[in-house]
Amino acid sequence: MTRAFQVQVPCTSANIGPGFDVVGLSLSLYLTLNVRVDPSAAHKQPVLSYTGEGAADAPLNPFHNLITRVALYVLRVNEIKSFPAGVSIDVHNEIPFGRGLGSSGAAVIAGVLLGNELGELRISRDRLLDYALMIERHPDNVAAALIGGFVGSYLLELTGEAAATTQVPLSEVLPEYPENCNESWGYDPPAPPHGIGHYVEFGWAKEIKVIAIVPHFEVLTAEARRVLPDSYTKKDLVFNLQRLAVLTTSLARSPPDVNLIFQAMQDRVHQPYRKHLIPGLPRILASVTPASHPGLLGICLSGAGPTILALATDNLPQIADTICAEFAKEHIDS
Incomplete structure (x- = not known):
């Protein structure tokens, strides 16, 4: 049959x-x-x-x-x-x-x-x-x-x-x-x-939307892992553990706490070591903030990159346009 x-x-x-x-x-x-x-x-x-x-x-x-x-x-x-x-x-x-x-x-x-x-x-x-x-x-x-x-x-x-x-x-x-x-x-x-x-399923506040900016070049996962160090300082590990513990709870709370989420999405384990693989990454992460772009909650590298992920409640087109413009400065389409 x-x-x-x-x-x-x-x-x-x-x-x-x-x-x-x-x-x-x-x-x-x-x-x-x-x-x-x-x-x-x-x-x-x-x-x-x-x-x-x-x-x-x-x-x-x-x-x-x-x-x-x-x-x-x-x-x-x-x-x-x-x-x-x-x-x-x-x-x-x-x-x-x-x-x-x-x-x-x-x-x-x-x-x-x-x-x-x-x-x-x-x-x-x-x-x-x-x-x-x-x-x-x-x-x-x-x-x-x-x-x-x-x-x-x-x-x-x-x-x-x-x-x-x-x-x-x-x-x-x-x-x-x-x-x-x-x-x-x-x-x-x-x-x-x-x-x-x-695994465990976390909550997600209904107000939070996701923007994914996908540049037109590839980053091999093997290369993105190769650039990571074999060991980390206790200070950097504690930094990430503290923020991850806060982030998984804060993304489920409604209404979202902008300052809490933005600070909780900071990272010292993988993004600093991959910045040379993604042209413009440090500038994007530093310049796109809740102060400069109201409605933004947080911004990070998606996986091994080069996609940039932004979480926001409002002004999604403006946030996306800014990130695309930053890539354009590096002569990268997105």
Whole structure:
């Protein structure tokens, strides 16, 4: 019997100032999969089509595409060795690649959800997060993409065999699948331990809106992590911990406290070390304030950047125009 379903995953912004690798926020740009399964169709392997952001570069081979490779991982862990026959997947992507809006995390979650639906596995949401964390080892983006809203997350300190499983190289979780990966291909990927990551959903005041300014250049996550120091001073760690504790509560309070939120979104763990990767970043963070732009609540780098995230209650177009103008001074379109 033919069946059809849709998978839709939001983009995300991680860190939100002091919450490096801890908090994530889902936003209203989406990765959408319209899926049709027709067992009577002639094709045995999934047929992919793409529109939107990155469509020209997206692999259409299901054994090279991240979304379908993740889906196959979920299926094979659950003893389903290959895709069902007659799968067609129309992908529409609104999330820019390499811009700090969780494009890879959205693809991983889309793959996990796709595998769950194709296999009719009925895996719980918490368990789906375990699957995602075997592939995307930082929980902030994938937790927000899966759960939605404003989410805090952490990885459990596992021991023994469970710890060893989470350290399996990604090449063994998502191997180089053969061009026609059927039931006769014998590799069984490692099943994720239970409870790799945990999360909590925070509140969000109805007055707070989000502005995302997306410059037209990419920052590789690996490079953005490479520039971070191996150790921090106690003073800088306490600075971030104090602000994160305040921020997660203050963003849920209505009406928002402008001064409280603006100060709580300051950071000393990642933004100062990434400023040379994003031209104009120090000037933007210093010059766009509640005093200069009434209605602004806070401003920060989104994820690894280069996207700039601003929280505001009013004057959103004026705030966005100012940030775009600052990028224009660096000859960067946004």
